[in-house]
Amino acid sequence: MKVIIFGATGMIGQGVLRECLLDPGVESVLTVGRRATGKEHEKLHELVLADLHDYSSVANKLAGYDACFFCLGVASAGMKEDDYRSITRDIPAAAGQVLAERNPGMTFVFVSGRSTDSSEKGPVMWARVKGAAENAIFALPFKGKFAFRPGFIQPLHGIQSRTPLYRFFYVLLGPLMPALRALFPSSVSTTEQIGRAMLNVSRRGYPKAILETADIEAAAKLDATSPA
Numbered sequence: 001m002k003v004i005i006f007g008a009t010g011m012i013g014q015g016v017l018r019e020c021l022l023d024p025g026v027e028s029v030l031t032v033g034r035r036a037t038g039k040e041h042e043k044l045h046e047l048v049l050a051d052l053h054d055y056s057s058v059a060n061k062l063a064g065y066d067a068c069f070f071c072l073g074v075a076s077a078g079m080k081e082d083d084y085r086s087i088t089r090d091i092p093a094a095a096g097q098v099l100a101e102r103n104p105g106m107t108f109v110f111v112s113g114r115s116t117d118s119s120e121k122g123p124v125m126w127a128r129v130k131g132a133a134e135n136a137i138f139a140l141p142f143k144g145k146f147a148f149r150p151g152f153i154q155p156l157h158g159i160q161s162r163t164p165l166y167r168f169f170y171v172l173l174g175p176l177m178p179a180l181r182a183l184f185p186s187s188v189s190t191t192e193q194i195g196r197a198m199l200n201v202s203r204r205g206y207p208k209a210i211l212e213t214a215d216i217e218a219a220a221k222l223d224a225t226s227p228a
Contacts, residue, residue, distance in 0.1 A: 001203065002065045004030045006052075006095060007072030008037050012111055012150075014159045015191025016069050016198055017044075023199055030065070032095070033072065052091045055098040063102035067202035070095070070110045070137075076126035088129045093136040100140040107144030107202040110137050111194075114151040114187075114212065138209065146201055147210045150194060151187040159191050189216050196220040 003020050007013040008031040020026045021041050031037055032047045047061060052072070055062065074087050092110055099106060112134055117127035120135065134147045197211070197219035206219055 001026050001067060001199075002028050002030075003202075004032060004062065004065050004068045004099070006032050006068070006070045006092070007111075009033055009035055010071055010073065011155055011159055012073075012153065012191060012194055013069075013071035015155065015157075016071055016195040018157060018159070019192065019195030019199060020069075025203075026199070030061075032062075053086075053094050055095060059098050059102065062098055065099070065103050065106060067107045067198075068095075068099055068103075068109065069198045070108065073111060076129075081125050081129065084126065085129045085132070088126075089133040089136060092133050096137050096140045096142075100142055104141065105143045107146070108137055108140070108142045109146045109148060109198045109201065110134060112147045112149045112210075114149050116147070116149055118210075134210070144202065144205060145209060146206065148194065148197070148216055149210060149212050150189040150216060151213050152189075153194070154188060154190045156190050156192050187213055189213050193217055193220040 003026055005013055005017055005020065008017045017029065017031065017037065020029045021043055026043065028043050028045060030045045030047060032049065034049065034052065036046050036048055047058060049058065070092050072091060074084070076084050096108060099108065110133065112130045115127055116130040116134060117124065118131045118134060120128050120131045122128055137147070138145050193216055197216045200219050200222040204222055206215070208215055211219060
């Protein structure tokens with residue numbers, strides 16, 4: 001399987017990249033983003049672009065892939081809706097359009113968020129915009145289309161958020177994480193689970209197009225013999 005990852009320098013993207021590089025069934029990984037990951041691996045190839053809204057000059061480099069894991073995102077705090085929409089909805093829609101044209105057999109997995117608003121009409125700005133992004137992806141002619149809606153995400157294997165405030169909270173909550181996972185199992189995922197779940201749904205599908213935390217955990221546990 002050949003995989004494209006958008007946003008591989010973010011916390012979720014780092015976890016997804018790790019699982020892809022470890023997976024013997026993944027032949028190659030192309031990361032796409034505004035900066036390089038800083039990692040070296042025989043499977044890894046990187047495409048650094050200044051403008052993630054325009055893929056006209058690199059479209060041919062995006063052909064021949066089986067799955068796209070779209071992990072790129074930004075915190076909505078302090079952002080105007082138009083600016084947040086430009087990143088959160090418009091970038092995946094532009095990338096998805098090019099990828100769907102060149103990879104009709106591709107599975108596209110979009111990282112959304114818990115409580116995303118599919119109606120695009122609710123009072124919460126980030127939820128409306130995430131809903132618009134999901135809807136844009138679901139409208140494209142991919143073989144498989146999934147939205148992951150994780151709640152709280154526990155970073156594993158030394159992975160850290162690039163957002164200073166998030167890193168601060170993770171340091172505070174780190175010792176409490178086992179208790180949080182025990183008390184709120186439907187609200188906490190790990191970066192490892194998200195990566196494994198993406199690989200599994202790309203290979204085997206899943207009964208739901210929108211995966212909440214419990215679905216992500218279930219998808220991460222799928223193997224070659226278990227039913228989807």
